[in-house]
Amino acid sequence: MHFVVIGTSAAGIAALETLRRLGGTRARLTAVTDEPSEPYSRCLLPDLLAGKKSEYSIRLRPAGFFPKLGVEFLAGFKVVALHPEEKKVFLEDGRQLSFDRLLVATGASPVMPEVPGVDTRGVFALRTLQDAREMASLFPRVSRAMILGGGLVGLKAALALKVAGVPHVTVAVASPRLLTRQLDEEAAAMVERELTAAGLEFIYNAQPRAFVPGPHGTLAGVELADGRELPADLAVVAKGVRPNVQLVREAGGLVGAGIEVDRYLRTSLPDVFAAGDCVQVTDRLTGRKTNSALWTLAAEQGRYAAANMLGLARSYPPPLTRLNSARFGNLDVVAVGKMEGEEVLRAFEGTTGTYRRLVFEGDRLVGFILAGKVKGAGVYTALVKTGRPAWKWRHLLLEGRAGRVVLGCLPPQRRVESKIS
Ligand SMILES: Cc1cc2nc3c(=O)[nH]c(=O)nc-3n(C[C@H](O)[C@H](O)[C@H](O)COP(=O)(O)OP(=O)(O)OC[C@H]3O[C@@H](n4cnc5c(N)ncnc54)[C@H](O)[C@@H]3O)c2cc1C
Numbered sequence: 001m002h003f004v005v006i007g008t009s010a011a012g013i014a015a016l017e018t019l020r021r022l023g024g025t026r027a028r029l030t031a032v033t034d035e036p037s038e039p040y041s042r043c044l045l046p047d048l049l050a051g052k053k054s055e056y057s058i059r060l061r062p063a064g065f066f067p068k069l070g071v072e073f074l075a076g077f078k079v080v081a082l083h084p085e086e087k088k089v090f091l092e093d094g095r096q097l098s099f100d101r102l103l104v105a106t107g108a109s110p111v112m113p114e115v116p117g118v119d120t121r122g123v124f125a126l127r128t129l130q131d132a133r134e135m136a137s138l139f140p141r142v143s144r145a146m147i148l149g150g151g152l153v154g155l156k157a158a159l160a161l162k163v164a165g166v167p168h169v170t171v172a173v174a175s176p177r178l179l180t181r182q183l184d185e186e187a188a189a190m191v192e193r194e195l196t197a198a199g200l201e202f203i204y205n206a207q208p209r210a211f212v213p214g215p216h217g218t219l220a221g222v223e224l225a226d227g228r229e230l231p232a233d234l235a236v237v238a239k240g241v242r243p244n245v246q247l248v249r250e251a252g253g254l255v256g257a258g259i260e261v262d263r264y265l266r267t268s269l270p271d272v273f274a275a276g277d278c279v280q281v282t283d284r285l286t287g288r289k290t291n292s293a294l295w296t297l298a299a300e301q302g303r304y305a306a307a308n309m310l311g312l313a314r315s316y317p318p319p320l321t322r323l324n325s326a327r328f329g330n331l332d333v334v335a336v337g338k339m340e341g342e343e344v345l346r347a348f349e350g351t352t353g354t355y356r357r358l359v360f361e362g363d364r365l366v367g368f369i370l371a372g373k374v375k376g377a378g379v380y381t382a383l384v385k386t387g388r389p390a391w392k393w394r395h396l397l398l399e400g401r402a403g404r405v406v407l408g409c410l411p412p413q414r415r416v417e418s419k420i421s
Helices: 010-023 042-050 065-069 129-141 152-163 185-197 246-250 295-309 377-386 391-398 412-419
Strands: 002-006 028-033 071-075 079-083 088-091 096-098 101-104 108-110 123-125 144-148 168-172 200-203 208-213 219-224 229-231 234-237 241-243 272-274 323-328 331-337 343-349 354-361 364-372
Touching (some): 002 010, 010 028, 010 295, 129 234, 152 200, 272 295, 343 391
Parallel strands (some): 028 071
Antiparallel strands (some): 108 241, 208 219, 323 331, 331 364
């Protein structure tokens, strides 16, 4: 049986390891990626930019990983077409690969604004190692950086540039505050205070209208929709991602908010599976169809898809797609599940500078935000994930005494998840 995996990031690597572990040594494994390098952690790219990590320390697996796992690794080759009826994929150099089962783990690409000058030298997205390398090569000459986007990636990039020594870093946010999808106003204001103290500046209700090149063709400024032009010699666009669905769509497969998959992570094409940022999932709490864009979920989907490619029939439980944990300067933030619900409880603890927001529906905790002291966040997350009655523990949870909450046994579904994790 020949298994081909397109994409060697969170989902692809997890799938390859599972295919080998559960499929034994005889399965033939081939992995293709259009990136030239060995796999690395995208989540650590801001730390690389900041100089806190090296390229070596953000590698996902040690050198020799692919040969040791018995995987034929084709790096630097884009897959340009998928012919499901012939069970073949075509690489851009004209090569063809036949497969028995295929995993599409092509991830997502940054959404770039369609405005004049977006291709100007000095305008970046932060998605790949190559982006980080090119950005870092400009640092010595950068005095003003503009980040477009007040989400997690934008803020991490902004802080990284500041730590790397860029003197002026401004974040231009389309909405009236930061992290609208992750945090409520209180928690977002705490993040803003922390980042302002670290030297970042913020502009709200700001959309780019054009990137303005200087006389040498490199970026000189960013023009905003309200007419202001702000000087900048580097700009980072962080306005979300779009799933890479082209291969499946052009092959006739169904695509919604991402590649459509069933509960076994099978696409609508025969023997073609998909996992990670490229797929559409259904949020466990809201029932909304979305693409999850989270590392842990991509890896989890890779493992499930691999088990199903081997015919083991492991049903992937709908995930929690709002599951964020981040550190901004000295402030830790965890946000999980729903932001609104029937009952919302909030508390600020002055002694530790900690904010907690709990969202209940009936007896169940369906979401929470912790900002400041986040110890015990795992207990809150487990309550949201398992749906165990939690109302009786609301005071303990609101006071941050989660350690005293008794979780008991996890339901059987969790045991299946851990079996293949
Ligand atoms: C700066 C940054 C910080 C982040 N921080 C966090 C975080 O703290 N926590 C978190 O949960 N998530 C974070 N994420 C998101 C996380 O990195 C993604 O959810 C995760 O990488 C998704 O993994 P994936 O395997 O689905 O796809 P990707 O990581 O996107 O990898 C897909 C791979 O497939 C390759 N590919 C695509 N098309 C083709 C083709 N046609 N032929 C060959 N190869 C192809 C791509 O080049 C890429 O290498 C962050 C992302 C960024 C950019």
